[in-house]
Amino acid sequence: MEQKQNLQRNLKSRHVEMIALGCAIGTGLFYGASSTIQLAGPAVSLAYAIGGIFIYFVIRALGEMSVYRPVSGSFPDYAQLYWSPLAGFIAGWNYWFLYVAVSMAELSVIGLYVHHWFPDIPSWISTLTMFLIVNIVNLLSVKVFGELEFWGSFIKVSALALMIIFGLFMIVTGIGTESSTPIGLHNLWQYGGFFATGWKGLIQSLVVVTFSFGGTELIGVAAGEAQNPEKTIPKSVNMTLGRILIFYIGAVLVLVTLYPWNEVGVNGSPFVEIFSKLGISIASDLLNIVVIIAALSAYNSCLFANARMLHSMALHGNAPKFLAATSKHGVPWKGVIFSSFFVSLVVFLCYILPHEAFTYIMSIVTVAVITSWILIILTHFKFRKFLGAEGVKNLSYKTIFYPYANILTLGYFSLVIFVMISMPEFRIAVCLAPIWLAIIYIGYRFTIKNKLNK
Numbered sequence: 001m002e003q004k005q006n007l008q009r010n011l012k013s014r015h016v017e018m019i020a021l022g023c024a025i026g027t028g029l030f031y032g033a034s035s036t037i038q039l040a041g042p043a044v045s046l047a048y049a050i051g052g053i054f055i056y057f058v059i060r061a062l063g064e065m066s067v068y069r070p071v072s073g074s075f076p077d078y079a080q081l082y083w084s085p086l087a088g089f090i091a092g093w094n095y096w097f098l099y100v101a102v103s104m105a106e107l108s109v110i111g112l113y114v115h116h117w118f119p120d121i122p123s124w125i126s127t128l129t130m131f132l133i134v135n136i137v138n139l140l141s142v143k144v145f146g147e148l149e150f151w152g153s154f155i156k157v158s159a160l161a162l163m164i165i166f167g168l169f170m171i172v173t174g175i176g177t178e179s180s181t182p183i184g185l186h187n188l189w190q191y192g193g194f195f196a197t198g199w200k201g202l203i204q205s206l207v208v209v210t211f212s213f214g215g216t217e218l219i220g221v222a223a224g225e226a227q228n229p230e231k232t233i234p235k236s237v238n239m240t241l242g243r244i245l246i247f248y249i250g251a252v253l254v255l256v257t258l259y260p261w262n263e264v265g266v267n268g269s270p271f272v273e274i275f276s277k278l279g280i281s282i283a284s285d286l287l288n289i290v291v292i293i294a295a296l297s298a299y300n301s302c303l304f305a306n307a308r309m310l311h312s313m314a315l316h317g318n319a320p321k322f323l324a325a326t327s328k329h330g331v332p333w334k335g336v337i338f339s340s341f342f343v344s345l346v347v348f349l350c351y352i353l354p355h356e357a358f359t360y361i362m363s364i365v366t367v368a369v370i371t372s373w374i375l376i377i378l379t380h381f382k383f384r385k386f387l388g389a390e391g392v393k394n395l396s397y398k399t400i401f402y403p404y405a406n407i408l409t410l411g412y413f414s415l416v417i418f419v420m421i422s423m424p425e426f427r428i429a430v431c432l433a434p435i436w437l438a439i440i441y442i443g444y445r446f447t448i449k450n451k452l453n454k
């Protein structure tokens with residue numbers, strides 16, 4: 001039964017933390033790590049550390065605004081309130097587009113993972129099956145979603161931790177390898193040195209690293225359905241990124257230590273491939289299950305975010321009113337169906353381009369996520385101006401190194417965009433970005449015109 005009601009605050013602190021982890025630790029790490037390793041060599045761990053610092057500045061700024069005004073819909077609401085209606089409109093629809101693209105990216109690699117066991121099953125069939133399962137989950141109550149996402153994220157985080165520990169054990173003792181001799185650290189410098197591809201490779205890898213960290217800002221989107229947000233959000237911001245940095249840096253460092261970086265392929269997850277090449281088939285099979293769960297968990301979180309974003313925009317008149325409707329369980333079910341309709345295009349994409357789909361989608365996602373993060377930083381400037389000096393003093397949770405952290409972060413994103421222009425596989429996405437923003441602007445003018453005519 002359709003109802004016009006508010007979303008329910010049924011997400012606990014552990015749910016909010018795992019929702020952010022669910023979207024941030026997904027295909028970007030489990031599949032995209034192969035691209036970063038090929039670009040940067042062993043120095044890939046440094047690339048994740050550099051990118052992680054600036055992403056932390058972004059979510060810290062968002063966390064400050066979310067604690068001050070916790071709403072489901074997050075920074076587009078803040079952009080509209082503290083900046084302008086146009087800024088809120090652009091932020092909202094770009095964020096919706098971003099998570100449609102991220103969802104497509106997560107689903108596009110599932111077929112490649114399934115090929116590890118069943119090479120004859122077409123990618124699009126695996127993608128379609130998982131697409132339907134996750135959509136059903138998102139139409140249930142937010143409490144059910146929170147529990148499923150918690151356990152899905154728990155599985156992949158636990159598996160990552162065990163993989164890091166087991167990998168370190170193999171490096172030191174050699175137990176588990178075919179030769180039973182310690183692997184040691186020589187793979188870090190034996191094949192061209194730690195900076196095997198030079199500074200150019202390290203800087204280029206920041207593009208994929210930036211893509212990989214997409215989803216950490218989901219903490220702000222979940223704020224409106226979090227219990228006790230003034231405590232939940234700061235805890236989630238402080239703990240989540242620390243865990244992500246540990247898992248990203250730790251995982252890729254173990255990978256390039258276990259196996260020569262220049263022999264890591266792109267025909268599946270590098271985690272699965274490396275353990276398979278080391279002759280540990282059980283570990284590779286278990287990790288393949290985990291990477292499938294990771295992709296599903298990330299899509300689950302993205303669809304959650306998108307439905308809430310549409311709900312918030314509809315309430316502000318920036319999206320069709322029917323998207324504000326919620327079920328009796330407080331689920332914006334029309335938003336779920338609306339978003340999933342566009343995500344379903346990935347099934348067709350996997351049918352015609354089963355191996356290239358991820359790369360094309362990743363380039364689009366990277367541009368969209370950088371746009372969203374830039375809008376968060378710019379909105380935070382407006383937020384601080386809105387509060388004034390006295391208001392800032394009364395904030396219960398503040399960002400750090402303001403305004404220098406914000407300025408440096410904008411510089412980092414400018415660098416990444418410049419690097420993307422120099423890379424053919426990413427250049428077209430950057431060139432298409434102004435066209436997309438122009439379409440949003442036309443939509444805004446059309447919306448304003450309709451409001452004035454009513």
